[in-house]
Each structure stands twice: as C-alpha cells, then as structure tokens.
Amino acid sequence: MILPETHLVLIEVARRRAGGFVPRPNYDRYLELIAREVQISPGVLAVTKTYCDRRANLDVADIEDQVRFWQDHGQLGKSVVAADLLDLSFIGEEAITPQSWHH
Numbered sequence: 060m061i062l063p064e065t066h067l068v069l070i071e072v073a074r075r076r077a078g079g080f081v082p083r084p085n086y087d088r089y090l091e092l093i094a095r096e097v098q099i100s101p102g103v104l105a106v107t108k109t110y111c112d113r114r115a116n117l118d119v120a121d122i123e124d125q126v127r128f129w130q131d132h133g134q135l136g137k138s139v140v141a142a143d144l145l146d147l148s149f150i151g152e153e154a155i156t157p158q159s160w161h162h
Contacts, residue, residue, distance in 0.1 A: 117145060 087101075094101040122141050129135035 117147070117150070119145065119147075 090101045090104055094104040097104070119141070122145065126135060126139060126141040126144070130137055130139065
C-alpha cells in the first residue's frame, strides 16, 4: 500500500522527470468542469492555471502576511486577526485511516 504522502512525492518526482506538468487521469474532464464554472475556455485555463496544493494545506504565514498587507493599505480593520479567520481544527484529518478509527 502506498501512503498518501508517498503518492504525492511520486507524482512530484514524475513531474520533474518529465520536465513539467504531468496530466493525471481525468485531467481533460476536470479542466472542462473548472473552465465552465469560471467561464473561460479549457484552453485558456490550461495555459493559465496556477499551482494547486493537492492536500489543500493552509499557508498560515502567508495568510497573516495578506491580512497585514490589506490592513496597511486601509482595506481591512486593524482589529482583524488572521488566526480568527482560520479554522485549523480539521488539519491532520487527511492522515487518519479507517483502520485507525477503531484504536
């Protein structure tokens, strides 16, 4: 059995060896679905897509930087604290396997 984290490492190694992006199964279908939702062509999405964290990890330091940026530019109140905007209670749940539920 390949652990999820190992699987992500293997995908990254394959991507680097191929010299860039490696389309995964259903890539074209996902591209069409996302393009339809954001109302652009699949071709435009394919060349403009940005990095997507497969595990959807939050970059807390970056979020704090963004809050400070908008506060410094008068677009967000100084009383706003980044930690109050984040729900980190679910972090780590992706590592829980069905087998560990019984222990």
